[in-house]
Amino acid sequence: MKKVAIVGVGHGKFGVRSDASLRELVFEAVKACLEDAGVSLNEVESMVTGVACDEFSFNIQPSAQVHDYIGFHPKPNFRVEAACATGSVALRTGWMQIASGLADMVLVVGVEKMTEVTTSIATEIMGRAGDAIWEYPFGTTFPGYYAMIANAHMAEYGTTEEQLAMVAVKNHYYGCLNPCAHMQKEVTLEKALTSFPVAYPLKLYDCSLITDGAAAVLLASEERAKAISKKPVWMVGLGLATDTLRLGDRESLTSLRAAREAARMAYKMAGIGPSDIDVATVHDCFTIAEIVAYEDLGFCEKGEGGRLIEAKETYVEGRIPVNVDGGLKSKGHPLGATGVSMAIEITKQLRGEAGPRQVKDPEIGLTHNVGGSGQIALVHIFRRE
């Protein structure tokens, strides 16, 4: 298997992008990515496009919009989909093309234009990402699924609403330091705790944002990476695992088995363990999801996630900095772009280019990206030279 490195990153501005269409968002990210890599599109052999949802794009082949607008044809491009984990599946698919020897340079794009529909329609579309026959008729929404995880976690481990809010306080704080973040606004613990209810016990500030945005990374084989990049970031561990469609069928409602399994695979492939991780981005679609992620990734013992954030161990200065780019919570969660955006933050951290949110001299970083309420999860581990 060939080694694969990230040699270029481009992150568009996340937010309510009423100024740009899906394809225009992609153009911004791809242009920035190629500039960062110092490579022209002519040198790229293949491309993967991650878009989660046709009901946002109003197009059954959104990848064609993308390769058309950036002028990539007739070279290979196809679309991948895995709900909120779409971006990481795109990255893994790009990695596979290089690892297998099929290509030496692959562009990976993630994008979603979610604000083309109203919030209640977006809520319905995402609610149906569970089981449309057996769950949706009970009015389930995405916040609803994670609220059920939160109530189970609180009942089993004594996790508190204050601890959930502390995740929001942290991620909003770092979102303010990230110029690409959707929400550039700090939030106090009190404000988070008194914000309006979305799905009990989750409140407004426990929820990530409905966001437009695109992100792109350029992957290269070892030979090409060494020729063109001074600071390649190597993808050294990959894990992907799945779980039941329905939340109710899970063996545990306080942990995501797919994430635990993906983490186990990625750690094994990289030959490291949780204590070796210097910086991580995890899937905080809701604050409870970040707390569960701490536990599933082995950053703390099961049930201790609430106490980890309470002790501020996941701040830049803490034992294991998590989501210091603002996370989905504050940076925003354009479904298809999220996994790619996570990889970009880790790349910047490992290159030492994260500015005011830079973690001190990190060597190994990790991304954790979950699709749906845990039907799929991907964990990727990155290492600098």
Add this chain to the structure above:
Amino acid sequence: MEFRDFSLFISQAKITRFAKDLAEGRIMSTVCRRCGKAYYPPQADCSSCMGSEMEWKELNGEGRLVTFTRIHVPPEHFAVRQPLMPFSSIQFEPCPIGLIEVEKGLRIMGWIPKMEIKKIKVGMKMKASPFRLPDGKLTIVLEPLNT
């Protein structure tokens, strides 16, 4: 009685009979005749032995609450429209939902219409029953058992 009276969007499935039983007051599971694995929601096929000979079996519906929530921001389909009267609004008081485990690994989702959210506790004993809504649709409700 159509399956869509329960499922809302999906009209056909091999287990469509589920809705008919629900209308007659029974919550049904299926059990694989070959390997004995039980399914709720019912399945027409067994993922455990790849068999497709299933037997229908009524569930007793009593179990313990595994988790719950109350969704305040509903999907478009469930969203309460504003009344046509100017300067007026309807107070939206959403109904909690929950999951109860009635047999090991078999969990039933349902509405919890008769309880305040603060009084709902994980682990409490509840019973799931079929329920016909005023619009003719079929659903399932969970009610606390006094023990």
